[in-house]
Amino acid sequence: MSKVVLITGGSSGIGKSMGEFLTEKGFKVYGTSRNPEKYQNSKFPILSLDVKDNVIIKQTVSEIISKENRLDVVINNAGAGITGPIEEIPEEEIKNNFDTNFFGPINVIKAVLPQMRKQHSGLIINITSIAGYMGLPYRGVYSASKGALELLTEAFRMELKDFNIEMTNVAPGDFATNIAAGRYHAPLLDDSPYKKPYGNTLKLMNEHVDSGSNPNLMAEAVYSIINTPKPKGHYKVGEFMQKFSIVLKRILPDKIYEKLLMNHYNL
Known part of the structure; x- marks a missing residue:
């Protein structure tokens, strides 16, 4: 029997690549x-x-279950980017980002768990970000929302052990997608004390996305995880230095690591 997979945000970018591959x-x-x-x-x-929207989430999940009588894999891929000096990002935009990147996956997870518990099986894959492992300048809100989802998954894994439901994080680095076009960008204000460093960092971030890896790498990684009986809690997919930056954060003193990040962003 073919496994039934739900991918949120499956219409473009990484989600589309995963959907077509699977x-x-x-x-x-x-x-x-x-x-x-x-x-x-x-x-x-x-x-x-x-x-x-919890109502629509429940309706959509119910629609899939009524058609297929099961739901085997859920990939929480829908997300939103956000950039800007934290001081200048409107509070409503910070809350909106957490609603999408953190509370959104929670809403989906809550909607699918009853069916997975009924099946006594299921796999939930949360797409986070390598940015969630560190507080990046002018991406602090994004880093925080993805980092929060990483930690939430760790707790969920232990709570779901009795039900034979697995959960894991997959943290991508920079991929060639249209995420930059959908980001909320705090405006570059002429009278802002952050105008020059934020402008330079924004340009660098967009260049990283434009020259990013092929999204098919994420599709292949997710396929491998689905076929792994007992997935790990954390996976990272991206260029070597992006993944190695997480290792450096673990082993380097805080101030040295901070200096490396600032040098990288020319701050």
């Missing part, structure tokens, strides 16, 4: 989008879902 491997894949009507030519069904 479909080719014989999985029954359902993706989601806030505007599914735009993706009539998708290689797998795109359903309506907004991770900030």
